[in-house]
Amino acid sequence: xxxxxxxxxxYGSYPRVxxxxxxxxxxxxxxxxxxxxxxxxxxxxxxLYLLAMxxxxxxxxxxxxxxxxxxxxxxxxxxxxxxPLINPASDAEVLLCLFFGFFLPWGERxxxxxxxxxxxxxxxxxxxxxxxxxxGWRIQVAALYITAAFSKTSLHxxxxxxxxxxxRSDAWSSWLGRWIAEILAQHPDFSCRxxxxxxxxxxxxxxxxx
Numbered sequence: 001x002x003x004x005x006x007x008x009x010x011y012g013s014y015p016r017v018x019x020x021x022x023x024x025x026x027x028x029x030x031x032x033x034x035x036x037x038x039x040x041x042x043x044x045x046x047x048l049y050l051l052a053m054x055x056x057x058x059x060x061x062x063x064x065x066x067x068x069x070x071x072x073x074x075x076x077x078x079x080x081x082x083x084p085l086i087n088p089a090s091d092a093e094v095l096l097c098l099f100f101g102f103f104l105p106w107g108e109r110x111x112x113x114x115x116x117x118x119x120x121x122x123x124x125x126x127x128x129x130x131x132x133x134x135x136g137w138r139i140q141v142a143a144l145y146i147t148a149a150f151s152k153t154s155l156h157x158x159x160x161x162x163x164x165x166x167x168r169s170d171a172w173s174s175w176l177g178r179w180i181a182e183i184l185a186q187h188p189d190f191s192c193r194x195x196x197x198x199x200x201x202x203x204x205x206x207x208x209x210x
Contacts, residue, residue, distance in 0.1 A: 004049060007083045010040030014083050035075065051075060058202035073098040074178020078193065092188030096140045103133035142206035149202035157199065 006012040016037055039045055055071035058064060073095060080091050107113035126184040156162040167173050167181035 004045055005042055007086060008036055008079075011042070011043055016040050018174045022133050033078070034081040035078040036077075048075065048078070052079065059106075062107050062113050065107030065111055065113050069098055069102045069106065073102060081088065083209075093140060093144055097137060100137040100140065104137060138209050142209045145202045145209075146206045149199055152199055157195065160195045161188075161196045163198060164191045 007014050010016055035048060036045060039048065040152070052075040055068050055075060058068035059072055076091070076095050076098065080087055080095060152162070154162070156165050164181050164184045167177040167184065169177075173181070184194070
């Protein structure tokens with residue numbers, strides 16, 4: 001929220017005229033579709049942000065779940081293409097999961113759309129989602145873990161100190177992580193085994209999901 005004016009308005013460091021000159025995210029397209037490209041003022045961009053947050057809240061609560069899923073995907077994609085210079089790969093993964101989730105009956109369990117969903121409904125045809133959508137969603141999540149496992153080829157992963165180094169990172173770790181890192185520093189053998197277990201788990205999870 002504090003950086004809305006800096007990256008999404010015409011008064012910051014990345015106005016809309018600049019957005020049309022760079023590839024849109026990881027797609028390689030010169031100009032991606034974005035609702036944010038239609039608005040350059042602080043008020044308009046803030047309004048779209050509020051819509052995105054309300055859509056996310058509705059999705060979490062399960063209120064008008066399918067509509068909320070579509071709105072989250074549309075507004076998330078719009079935000080992604082508006083400022084490609086600050087996009088992490090994780091944003092693209094979330095958008096893909098939202099896309100496949102649109103075809104899934106997310107609102108049929110534990111949601112405001114279906115408050116009686118705690119009761120057993122073994123014959124309810126609404127709970128049988130399209131198999132292609134289920135497979136697509138699972139592949140996206142599985143690919144996240146399997147590619148993460150294959151990418152762990154640096155020195156720290158090889159010598160078993162990666163978990164300790166990650167927990168000591170000033171950029172990513174919290175006080176709790178740094179406290180755990182101090183404990184791992186006193187038990188290097190356990191730290192090495194924990195690092196290996198992380199890689200093993202990332203190889204195993206995709207098979208459990210599929």
